[in-house]
Amino acid sequence: MAQASGTDFGNCPLLPLRSSDVYEFDGDTAVAVVASSGSRSTWSTTVSDRWNIGERPNGGYALAIAARAIASALPDHPHPFSITGHFLRPSQPGPAIIEVEVVRTGRKLSTATATLTQDGKDRIRVLGTFGDLRESTGPGNANVSNRIDGQPPELPPIGECIDRGPMGVEGSTVGFRTTTMLHPGTGWTTGSPRGTATVAAFTSFADGRPADPLSLLFFADGLPPALFDSLPERVWLPTIELTVHVRAHPAPGPLRVVMKTRFLIDGYFEEDGEIWDTNDRLVAQSRQFGMVFRP
Amino acid sequence: MAQASGTDFGNCPLLPLRSSDVYEFDGDTAVAVVASSGSRSTWSTTVSDRWNIGERPNGGYALAIAARAIASALPDHPHPFSITGHFLRPSQPGPAIIEVEVVRTGRKLSTATATLTQDGKDRIRVLGTFGDLRESTGPGNANVSNRIDGQPPELPPIGECIDRGPMGVEGSTVGFRTTTMLHPGTGWTTGSPRGTATVAAFTSFADGRPADPLSLLFFADGLPPALFDSLPERVWLPTIELTVHVRAHPAPGPLRVVMKTRFLIDGYFEEDGEIWDTNDRLVAQSRQFGMVFRP
Numbered sequence: 001m002a003q004a005s006g007t008d009f010g011n012c013p014l015l016p017l018r019s020s021d022v023y024e025f026d027g028d029t030a031v032a033v034v035a036s037s038g039s040r041s042t043w044s045t046t047v048s049d050r051w052n053i054g055e056r057p058n059g060g061y062a063l064a065i066a067a068r069a070i071a072s073a074l075p076d077h078p079h080p081f082s083i084t085g086h087f088l089r090p091s092q093p094g095p096a097i098i099e100v101e102v103v104r105t106g107r108k109l110s111t112a113t114a115t116l117t118q119d120g121k122d123r124i125r126v127l128g129t130f131g132d133l134r135e136s137t138g139p140g141n142a143n144v145s146n147r148i149d150g151q152p153p154e155l156p157p158i159g160e161c162i163d164r165g166p167m168g169v170e171g172s173t174v175g176f177r178t179t180t181m182l183h184p185g186t187g188w189t190t191g192s193p194r195g196t197a198t199v200a201a202f203t204s205f206a207d208g209r210p211a212d213p214l215s216l217l218f219f220a221d222g223l224p225p226a227l228f229d230s231l232p233e234r235v236w237l238p239t240i241e242l243t244v245h246v247r248a249h250p251a252p253g254p255l256r257v258v259m260k261t262r263f264l265i266d267g268y269f270e271e272d273g274e275i276w277d278t279n280d281r282l283v284a285q286s287r288q289f290g291m292v293f294r295p
Numbered sequence: 296m297a298q299a300s301g302t303d304f305g306n307c308p309l310l311p312l313r314s315s316d317v318y319e320f321d322g323d324t325a326v327a328v329v330a331s332s333g334s335r336s337t338w339s340t341t342v343s344d345r346w347n348i349g350e351r352p353n354g355g356y357a358l359a360i361a362a363r364a365i366a367s368a369l370p371d372h373p374h375p376f377s378i379t380g381h382f383l384r385p386s387q388p389g390p391a392i393i394e395v396e397v398v399r400t401g402r403k404l405s406t407a408t409a410t411l412t413q414d415g416k417d418r419i420r421v422l423g424t425f426g427d428l429r430e431s432t433g434p435g436n437a438n439v440s441n442r443i444d445g446q447p448p449e450l451p452p453i454g455e456c457i458d459r460g461p462m463g464v465e466g467s468t469v470g471f472r473t474t475t476m477l478h479p480g481t482g483w484t485t486g487s488p489r490g491t492a493t494v495a496a497f498t499s500f501a502d503g504r505p506a507d508p509l510s511l512l513f514f515a516d517g518l519p520p521a522l523f524d525s526l527p528e529r530v531w532l533p534t535i536e537l538t539v540h541v542r543a544h545p546a547p548g549p550l551r552v553v554m555k556t557r558f559l560i561d562g563y564f565e566e567d568g569e570i571w572d573t574n575d576r577l578v579a580q581s582r583q584f585g586m587v588f589r590p
Contacts, residue, residue: 089399148558289540
């Protein structure tokens with residue numbers, strides 16, 4: 001799974017090389033094994049500054065790096081069926097180490113933990129169970145019919161949506177990594193929040209990289225917060241914990257993502273997300289737990 | 296937080312003693328510290344056979360034991376704001392060891408991991424961020440108003456509901472630990488599933504123990520599966536992962552719990568839960584990821 005091998009990189013020979021013929025997301029989540037012993041392995045990476053919100057890397061992007069290290073340690077089970085990250089401290093652009101422990105390897109599922117560390121400080125702790133979505137397709141395990149109680153978010157034609165690219169906190173770069181077309185009713189974009197605490201959009205990588213199971217971890221945290229449509233002014237909404245269930249391999253084409261916050265209680269909130277593909281299939285569900293922070 | 300100290304217990308002197316003047320849930324989740332060094336501590340417990348589904352302890356009950364060990368290691372932050380457990384193997388009634396690592400201690404929040412082990416095998420891996428709900432009450436952090444977009448499940452008077460106590464797989468004991476009164480429209484109880492994949496009930500501990508934040512982890516996994524109302528026959532629905540966000544300290548009286556499964560895809564499903572207290576406040580949200588298993 002490693003996208004780049006260790007090469008000369010100044011005084012950091014183990015850091016992966018970015019190559020211009022690699023999609024941005026793959027280059028910027030590349031990991032390289034540093035050491036491996038039994039169930040434990042150590043990976044190096046470089047957190048890019050191309051996925052920033054303000055000065056800080058997007059949480060879903062950072063989670064995807066850790067997930068790539070886990071997937072690399074679990075060759076038979078490359079897809080995060082259920083993964084949870086707790087964000088202890090903001091990560092920062094620059095070198096990082098990921099410690100992976102494979103906790104259990106099973107026939108259908110394997111479970112592992114990961115810790116992303118920078119400057120000797122834990123930034124993200126991850127716990128996930130991985131599988132192989134190719135194996136789970138078909139008539140279903142245990143011969144049980146699928147049940148689909150939901151549908152993709154209603155969005156007008158993509159050309160009538162609002163390009164979120166230029167928006168964001170000063171210094172943000174993440175908006176330029178995707179082509180994200182927000183529902184035109186996203187009121188805060190024109191200074192008129194509607195109070196629904198919902199955000200919906202078409203989204204895809206700006207450089208044409210197809211979405212895959214790993215990248216859904218980023219897309220599950222890739223829209224502006226749903227609460228922007230409900231709060232009277234812009235505040236920071238740091239993620240404490242993000243859980244993503246990847247349910248299917250996305251088909252080619254723009255994803256449709258919808259995020260909603262129903263309960264903001266004493267400064268803490270959840271944000272629930274669904275990601276749908278061009279075949280009208282649910283490909284991921286997400287829920288994050290966050291807090292309102294006024295700098 | 297430990298409810299019982301180490302005493303003579305046959306050849307297992309470190310196991311906590313059950314006392315007849317202790318509520319069942321407290322006695323059966325009691326932990327005692329065995330060793331502690333820096334950020335790591337080791338706890339012993341006895342997994343009771345009083346919370347079984349068939350021969351296996353209920354997952355939410357087992358998660359609550361691990362959470363109690365974490366809470367005991369975090370005296371300033373006793374409440375699980377967001378906790379995730381991955382169920383690697385079924386736990387079993389009998390002695391267990393819980394290894395806790397405190398990953399970060401902050402002013403408002405602390406994060407820790409726990410591993411519940413029996414017979415040298417990891418059974419549950421846990422990652423959680425804990426806080427103090429007493430501190431988060433009031434006008435809210437950052438002076439942001441609450442947002443409540445939802446309401447308790449509609450249930451008829453408790454006397455018109457169906458007592459789930461006697462129901463369950465042969466050998467199950469968990470149904471007798473609570474007084475759980477299912478919505479009378481829970482069709483599978485009379486052989487007529489309605490196909491809504493929803494289950495709702497009043498629930499409280501049978502011995503009168505008040506609900507508290509820790510016990511909400513159990514109640515989040517304490518009802519029969521929502522999919523029983525949608526599947527043509529009884530199957531096993533083992534939990535792979537369970538995440539609970541505890542949002543408030545529950546008021547006295549029966550909780551109202553509603554669980555719903557919207558997406559069963561290729562044998563895997565999510566189950567979303569809400570727990571409301573007698574003051575019509577949301578006190579917890581949950582989501583679990585599970586699989587359909589036909590023995």
